Amino acid sequence: MGIIEKIKEIEAEMARTQKNKATEYHLGQLKAKIAKLRTQLLEPPKGSSAGGDGFEVTKFGHGRVALIGFPSVGKSTMLTLLTGTHSEAASYEFTTLTCIPGIIHYNDTKIQLLDLPGIIEGASEGKGRGRQVIAVAKSSDIVLMVLDASKSEGHRQILTKELEAVGLRLNKRPPQIYFKKKKTGGISFNSTLTLTHVDEKLCYQILHEYKIHNAEILFREDATVDDLIDVIEGNRRYMKCIYVYNKIDVIGIDDVDRLARQPNSVVISCNLKLNLDRLLAKMWEEMGLVRVYTKPQGQQPDFSEPIVLSSDRGGCSVEDFCNHIHRNLLKDLKYVLVWGTSARHYPQHCGISHMLHDEDVVQVVKKKEREDGGRGRFKSHSNTPARISDREKKAPLKT
Ligand SMILES: Nc1nc2c(ncn2[C@@H]2O[C@H](COP(=O)(O)OP(=O)(O)OP(=O)(O)O)[C@@H](O)[C@H]2O)c(=O)[nH]1
Ligand SMILES: [Mg+2]
Known part of the structure; x- marks a missing residue:
């Protein structure tokens, strides 16, 4: 059996x-x-390599979002609209047969959006391409569950049950x-x-x-x-999920209002391009990404390209920030100066355990000795003068 x-x-x-x-x-x-x-x-x-048939898509960008839903709810239409990457959309079911990645540029970050084949009841047991689809969903940071606003609300329960059966827990804490x-x-x-x-x-x-x-x-x-x-x-994955009700152009305003008021839900229409900005904002909020801008000493901050940290992936402390720039930076670090909502006053001198907030500006201050190889004349700073004068006595610097 x-x-x-x-x-x-x-x-x-x-x-x-x-x-x-x-x-x-x-x-x-x-x-x-x-x-x-x-x-x-x-x-x-046993005996087969995991995955197998090319469903794997390389991770790209600062976060990954998977589109999960029944066939013909408008997942591919959504991908094409949000990312500009073309994904075939048609009125028949199972138009999409593999995983198609696209990139959303939002708030200076790049987010990978994955269009997936529609799944059906029994997907967790391997019906359709359910198992592969769910595996991709598990590898992403959040799930957008795309639902057809004009169809039965039972769909949401069926999909949640399928995802729960394979160990995904949506919008729950351990x-x-x-x-x-x-x-x-x-x-x-x-x-x-x-x-x-x-x-x-x-x-x-x-x-x-x-x-x-x-x-x-x-x-x-x-x-x-x-x-x-x-x-x-011990193998459960706790993930955020946004319920996206598409095709609100075909239902009445009362229904739209009711759906929009449910928790973690966004109502949209791909055909009329309604409320897509709200969807992006909600997605961004749920991903909890933290953008940190660097500021070289004596210069304006570089607002063109932030360092993006995430509390789910790696963390957002100063230590994580330094590791993100260079793995040897921590050794040379003296402290950092922080401007932004995580600082109590501007700029705040912070150590490696300080937690950074979104849109903080950080200036790295390295240990002086290393900066000039221990040769140069030090400017007086904190507790170094005593040591400097010792050294200067032994080998006075010629000017
Ligand atoms: N009325 C209405 N129709 C829409 C909307 N968005 C998409 N559709 C239509 O829904 C049908 C299915 O769209 P797809 O994007 O192919 O759906 P899918 O979820 O990718 O489907 P599969 O790939 O088969 O799983 C198409 O005929 C679209 O034109 C919308 O906002 N309103
Ligand atoms: Mg599709």
């Missing part, structure tokens, strides 16, 4: 089982079984559960508050299902069984 059939069988058993206090433990165990099988399903088959496997000592179970969904016995049973007999576990919030399984599996 294949993995998919096994999952189907367990799902059928769960549907048959009544939900009550007595069956709670059994249902928990079944959930863990499904999660384990789904993880197996995601592993590439559960507040501390979990650590141990070599000995049995299972220690603790919680900082009263739990209503999980108790010690259920937790033991699920750990048992994973053949974990020694571990430390601490609940910091009233988490559910699914949260617990996510933490044990």
